[in-house]
């Protein structure tokens with residue numbers, strides 16, 4: 347197989363004109379062209395033809411046809427498909443990582459592990475499916491968990507290869523057929539990923555992928571009565587529109603939205619570990635991560651020490667070429683995102699926070715890409731804009747608290763509730779604090795993951811859960827038969 351089968355063009359600019367429908371790469375009906383720009387240098391790397399409403403409808407029709415048989419497959423058959431997907435994606439980790447670096451500037455030290463996590467999620471779903479009872483009965487009643495139908499899976503650009511794996515894994519495990527609508531900014535990684543899907547030889551029509559604009563292809567999935575469920579990862583604004591517009595056809599929805607996650611350092615935290623960890627958590631994926639811990643809550647009594655530790659540690663998180671394994675922070679995905687981050691940095695200064703490191707503008711020597719300076723604000727009040735809104739860039743807000751109760755109050759004083767982090771030495775106390783945070787996940791002493799643990803948001807961070815049996819259940823509908 348060629349390195350990028352179905353991608354044509356010169357070495358420098360690739361061309362993608364097809365979508366994946368009914369088990370084949372088919373020419374786009376949509377005619378709109380879009381350039382993919384490498385954010386490290388502003389150069390065009392690919393030109394893609396975007397799908398239109400007709401492409402979306404063809405994909406939905408294929409998924410609907412395939413559901414008639416795939417929806418009735420036994421567990422073992424779906425488990426076998428999940429194993430094949432794991433194998434196929436595992437074989438292309440390096441290619442997927444390369445496209446993530448090229449296409450949105452994901453640093454290689456993040457992109458590699460997240461792609462590997464994407465491959466692993468198929469095995470995690472296989473295990474969860476094995477453990478999940480799909481039939482329960484008592485007396486003369488039998489309840490079976492049935493796949494909900496055709497699912498529309500809509501994903502963002504910030505680690506798209508991972509989201510594609512995660513959403514497909516749960517849907518396949520449940521017995522749903524899918525139409526996937528990845529972000530239009532992730533055409534290259536989507537294409538390599540599709541080659542993996544093709545290699546895995548799934549039943550025709552099980553997995554269809556149409557890459558087009560959200561307001562065209564995404565909106566068609568949300569409106570179309572043949573789509574039973576939408577699983578969406580993206581911004582809160584689009585999530586709200588999906589919930590509203592999906593109501594017309596009573597769509598089941600899973601919404602994974604934004605966050606403004608607190609990272610609480612308790613007063614016995616070891617700053618030698620906790621501050622580097624705060625940077626890893628805060629600058630994750632160049633700060634473009636829904637789970638980024640962007641509010642660093644520190645005890646007032648240790649504020650000076652924390653400031654010193656931040657100044658001493660920032661040099662270990664260099665900004666620069668995302669392909670360099672030493673780089674911790676790469677560019678923002680595009681000019682718009684660059685400007686958005688700059689606007690928030692200006693807003694923080696205007697509202698009275700102090701820049702401890704970083705600030706406005708490009709880092710010196712990195713003017714040609716969409717690089718921003720990793721920035722830490724101190725003297726931030728939790729009601730300031732930079733402490734309440736998701737910036738989606740490498741910008742940390744340090745907020746001081748008086749005591750444990752105050753830390754918990756500030757942590758929960760947000761409209762979001764996706765993730766939280768607590769660090770400290772007294773583990774009983776860390777657990778006590780963690781238990782009082784309103785968030786779908788709370789990680790203790792660092793950045794942690796468990797692909798069987800539910801992932802999703804409290805409050806305005808979303809609706810529903812992904813991963814493990816929780817993620818599969820989101821694609822199932824209970825049916826009771828009473829004799």
Ligand code: NAD
Pocket residue numbers: 500501502503504527528529530558559560561563564565568579580581582584585587588602603604605635636736738764808
């Ligand atoms: P976005 O909401 O702009 O786009 C996400 C997807 O929705 C894209 O595929 C887009 O084309 C599509 N879309 C846009 N308008 C649509 C519409 N009207 N109908 C249907 N689909 C539509 O988000 P983004 O900028 O790609 O990603 C960044 C956001 O995603 C951030 O807010 C981030 O926090 C969030 N995010 C959340 C998670 C999570 O798991 N909770 C993970 C990653 C990113």
